[in-house]
Amino acid sequence: MEFRKLPTVLTAEELIDKIFRRASKVTGRSSKERALNKLATISNVTKDYFKKISQTHPSYEELPEFYKEMVDIVVGIPEIKKSLGALKWAESMVQRVISKGVREIRSGKDEQAVLKSVYGRVASIIEQIDKDLRFLNEAKQKLQEIPSLGDYPTVVVAGYPNVGKSSFVAAVSTAKPDIASYPFTTKKLSVGFLEMDGRRVQIIDTPGLLDRPISKRNEIEKRAIVALKYLADVVIFIIDPTEEAYSIEKQLSLLDEIKKSFEKPVIDVYSKADLHNFRDRPAFSALTGEGIEDILKEIKKHLKIE
Ligand SMILES: Nc1nc2c(ncn2[C@@H]2O[C@H](COP(=O)(O)OP(=O)(O)OP(=O)(O)O)[C@@H](O)[C@H]2O)c(=O)[nH]1
Ligand SMILES: [Mg+2]
The missing domain is CATH 1.20.120.1190 (Four Helix Bundle (Hemerythrin (Met), subunit A))
Structure with missing residues (x-):
């Protein structure tokens, strides 16, 4: 389309x-x-x-x-x-x-x-x-803000606002999403591509979601929901454990909600690894590049590209 x-x-x-x-x-x-x-x-x-x-x-x-x-x-x-x-x-x-x-x-x-x-x-x-x-x-x-999608295996990146979703997408793909130090920077879906063993995979950056029922979600959050619902073959759920803006508790509650609502494979990871030492789940830094390869491998496994 x-x-x-x-x-x-x-x-x-x-x-x-x-x-x-x-x-x-x-x-x-x-x-x-x-x-x-x-x-x-x-x-x-x-x-x-x-x-x-x-x-x-x-x-x-x-x-x-x-x-x-x-x-x-x-x-x-x-x-x-x-x-x-x-x-x-x-x-x-x-x-x-x-x-x-x-x-x-x-x-x-x-x-x-x-x-x-x-x-x-x-x-x-x-x-x-x-x-x-x-x-x-x-x-x-x-x-025109609705992205045109190809028929490729698709990764949807989701999480609370300001956790580093766009930074991750920018680090691993051709997408150039808006990145800024305030929450709710990303307002529309953006699509980037990456190659995995010669196969094209599309990755979608979504607006930040708060932990609240769908009926309370605004138009911008709904875009993320629709991407999760219809497009995701696998979901990367990003958690920022530095708790600069939102508590881990709230972020985990959203993770739970997403797992329950969409029945899609979810890979939950920590962002901003350069700022903390939490390592009870995969951790990456978009700043230093640490951990990114491992997450890409994990994605590959889920998309059965090997
Ligand atoms: N230190 C550090 N800062 C990061 C890292 N990744 C992102 N940030 C910073 O965190 C802030 C938010 O990054 P974004 O990538 O825009 O976050 P987002 O989740 O897309 O935010 P929304 O679109 O508002 O939901 C920016 O100031 C980034 O520079 C990282 O790995 N390390
Ligand atoms: Mg963003």
Whole structure:
């Protein structure tokens, strides 16, 4: 699925401008012919524009579950459908106004008067869907945050905020996620790749999760949940035992919750090994590189790449 190909959507004002600018360039041998040609242009430009927008949206019901749920989280499938429906409505209204204008000109009505009235009515129809056009443009921007995934063995990295998930993903893969010293830095899923014995594996960095029920989770946390639910072949659960931001107890409770909810293999590891001496589970440091090889081996075992 490629949401990056969705086109920018013009506002009503921009679209009206575009349509009438195109119509203004139209010529004809007589005033009547010119007027008819203008109407044909308005009809075509509008039709093509709406078609371009609708056709680039996928059929949402048929998307694989991961994408369907992501679209619902980031924008809402019913809302997108409603706005696409509004475009369809506008399109048929515009065509009706044009047909009427064509009939009137052919039956001898003053073409300038007809044109003026058609312009007014077309503009008013498009203004009525301004909200929908703006919504679709915002939706395009948000949908672009949904990563395109390949059909590769997949590692999902999860844990509390600020524990070093993004630093791990950056250390082992091609991904360049945001890393910062404050919690909730990562707000969307990002995908990187690594080679394991010549095989491609994808690794997904997720936003930090707090230990709380799903019904209390916000839109950003839900992205992590969806990745765990649909994408993970194996989960790397990162625990920061320095307790700088969150207690080990809370982190372990989240680990438990994840193990119970998703029934996926989970490898739980300590991060920031350069700052502490806990070694009752694998420990790594993204800073010094200590322990990273061992964790990659562990992943390989779980993905049965050997
Ligand atoms: N000393 C040390 N600091 C680290 C290590 N890994 C990450 N950090 C620091 O910990 C902070 C958080 O790192 P991130 O990788 O952004 O953590 P995150 O889990 O992705 O955080 P969120 O996206 O907010 O959930 C940053 O200031 C990092 O520089 C490490 O191995 N050693
Ligand atoms: Mg992060």
